[in-house]
Amino acid sequence: MPSSQTRHMPRHAKRLRPDFLTGSDANNHILDANVDFMGCNLRDITSPETIDLTSLAGKRVGVDAFLTAFQFLTTMRDRSPQGDGGPLRAENGKVVSHLMGFLNRTTTMLAAGIKPVFVFDGQAPELKADEIAQRKARRLDAERIHKEALAAGDFPLAQKMAQRIMHFSPEMVAETKQLLDLLGVPWVDAKAEGEGQAAVMAAKGQLDVVATQDWDALLYGTPFLVRNLMSHGSKRHGRVVQAQKIMLNDVLEENELTRSQLIDLAIMIGTDFHPGIKGIGPKTGMKLIKTHGTIEAICAAKEKEVPERLAEIRSIFHDHPAHDVEPTTLEPGQVNTEGLIQFLQVERQFSQRRMDNAFDKLREAGLIREGGQTSLFSF
Numbered sequence: 588m589p590s591s592q593t594r595h596m597p598r599h600a601k602r603l604r605p606d607f608l609t610g611s612d613a614n615n616h617i618l619d620a621n622v623d624f625m626g627c628n629l630r631d632i633t634s635p636e637t638i639d640l641t642s643l644a645g646k647r648v649g650v651d652a653f654l655t656a657f658q659f660l661t662t663m664r665d666r667s668p669q670g671d672g673g674p675l676r677a678e679n680g681k682v683v684s685h686l687m688g689f690l691n692r693t694t695t696m697l698a699a700g701i702k703p704v705f706v707f708d709g710q711a712p713e714l715k716a717d718e719i720a721q722r723k724a725r726r727l728d729a730e731r732i733h734k735e736a737l738a739a740g741d742f743p744l745a746q747k748m749a750q751r752i753m754h755f756s757p758e759m760v761a762e763t764k765q766l767l768d769l770l771g772v773p774w775v776d777a778k779a780e781g782e783g784q785a786a787v788m789a790a791k792g793q794l795d796v797v798a799t800q801d802w803d804a805l806l807y808g809t810p811f812l813v814r815n816l817m818s819h820g821s822k823r824h825g826r827v828v829q830a831q832k833i834m835l836n837d838v839l840e841e842n843e844l845t846r847s848q849l850i851d852l853a854i855m856i857g858t859d860f861h862p863g864i865k866g867i868g869p870k871t872g873m874k875l876i877k878t879h880g881t882i883e884a885i886c887a888a889k890e891k892e893v894p895e896r897l898a899e900i901r902s903i904f905h906d907h908p909a910h911d912v913e914p915t916t917l918e919p920g921q922v923n924t925e926g927l928i929q930f931l932q933v934e935r936q937f938s939q940r941r942m943d944n945a946f947d948k949l950r951e952a953g954l955i956r957e958g959g960q961t962s963l964f965s966f
Contacts, residue, residue: 627853629802631869633838635814635831643796643813644700647917649785650816651799652705652774653755656763659688660753669742672733672749677936685759686935689766692817694948697772704794704917705767706785707760709777709910712903714860714896726752769927771920771954775912783807783907793912796832806853806904808846810835842873850904851882860900864891922954 663675663684674684696703711719733748767774777784785797786807797809798816805812811834818828839846855872857863864886867875879885886893894900924946931937949955 627802627806627856627858628869629805629838629853632842632852632873633833634841635833637829638813638832640696640699640701640817640819640830645702646795647702647704647793648696648796648798648813648816649775649788649794650703650705651782651785651797651801651804652707652763653781654799654801655692655705656685656688656755656759657753659685660755661750663687664746664749666746670746671737671742672746674753679936681935682759683935683937685755685763686766686931687937687941689763690770690931690937690941690945693767693770693772694945694952695817697770697952697954698948700952702919703772704785705763705772705774706781706788707764707774707776708781709779709784712779712860712908714899714903717862718859765930766927768920769923769930770949771922773917773919775916776910778910779908780807783903784909785809787907787909788912793914793917803853803858803904805833805835805838806850806858807907808835808904843877847901847905848876848880850901852876853904854894854897854900855882855885858900860903861894864894922949924955 660674664670664672665675666672674682675687677683693703729748729751733745733752736742736745736748764774775784775788780803782797782799782801782804785794785799786804786809788794789797789809789811794809796811796813797804798813800814802812811832813830813832815828815830818830835846838844839849842849844852852869852872854861855864855867855875856869864882875885875889879888882897883893885891927945928942932939932942946955
């Protein structure tokens with residue numbers, strides 16, 4: 588970052604500990620997704636193709652903001668010997684894990700020529716109430732164990748539990764949107780599920796790609812899904828993980844299914860909106876759907892009860908609630924360098940090194956002129 592920008596940083600501003608924001612391999616943690624899959628696991632019936640990030644250059648990519656934030660919050664944590672496992676904080680107490688993650692990921696995407704659009708979750712469908720209640724119960728149990736572990740001085744257990752109680756709070760959401768505004772990157776509030784909103788937008792042609800770990804994006808109708816977006820051969824659980832693309836039409840053609848049959852298959856396996864039909868997994872479900880065509884026919888043949896509220900569950904996937912998004916809201920804005928310095932470096936004590944890295948990427952993308960002047964995106 589040019590010296591003309593650094594002058595905006597007051598000399599007395601507190602800094603984060605050197606090992607906190609400058610000397611760690613935080614970027615590797617950020618790029619290595621912590622979540623293997625969400626939603627209905629369709630891995631067994633797909634043939635993902637490994638891709639390089641550069642193959643997405645020039646494409647408008649809708650990013651699942653909440654799942655992305657979860658990755659940051661669960662990987663960038665206090666793992667010091669007596670740390671509580673919570674998100675990283677500046678010395679002034681402000682949580683910064685999510686902002687560190689979004690700054691790095693967004694500027695990396697921009698430097699690669701990608702046009703990101705972050706999509707934030709809205710109100711969860713009522714059909715998801717049981718799933719949400721179960722998640723809340725698991726969270727409360729983890730919070731109890733976390734508190735007991737800290738009291739007992741069992742820091743390894745506390746840190747393990749902390750990963751399970753991370754929460755992308757409304758304050759963090761607002762801060763993330765403010766950061767994106769300063770970067771000139773568009774974002775959208777979903778009416779319901781974030782990946783559902785993105786999928787609807789992709790089906791309309793407003794997005795080229797949906798990037799999420801959630802397989803449900805295919806059920807919602809995205810033509811082009813990318814998983815492990817920022818995993819460049821990183822290791823997870825002992826195996827190498829790379830970005831993968833899955834095309835909806837390929838999935839349907841390879842399995843000789845219609846989209847309606849794919850949705851019925853997913854409902855039988857189990858989704859966030861229904862636990863599934865006991866005794867039916869991906870392989871069995873595939874055979875049954877090909878033989879009988881629909882859930883109703885399968886249940887009749889196997890003498891099983893038809894899932895309650897089946898029509899509503901199907902509708903969630905076929906016609907997911909989504910806001911109409913004006914094309915102009917997807918247009919990129921300007922990079923506000925002075926605003927970024929104030930927001931991140933002055934108020935949240937981001938290191939000079941981290942700011943330099945971010946500005947270097949923005950400069951590489953042609954979004955900042957020499958001397959720190961902002962410029963419109965050249966997309």
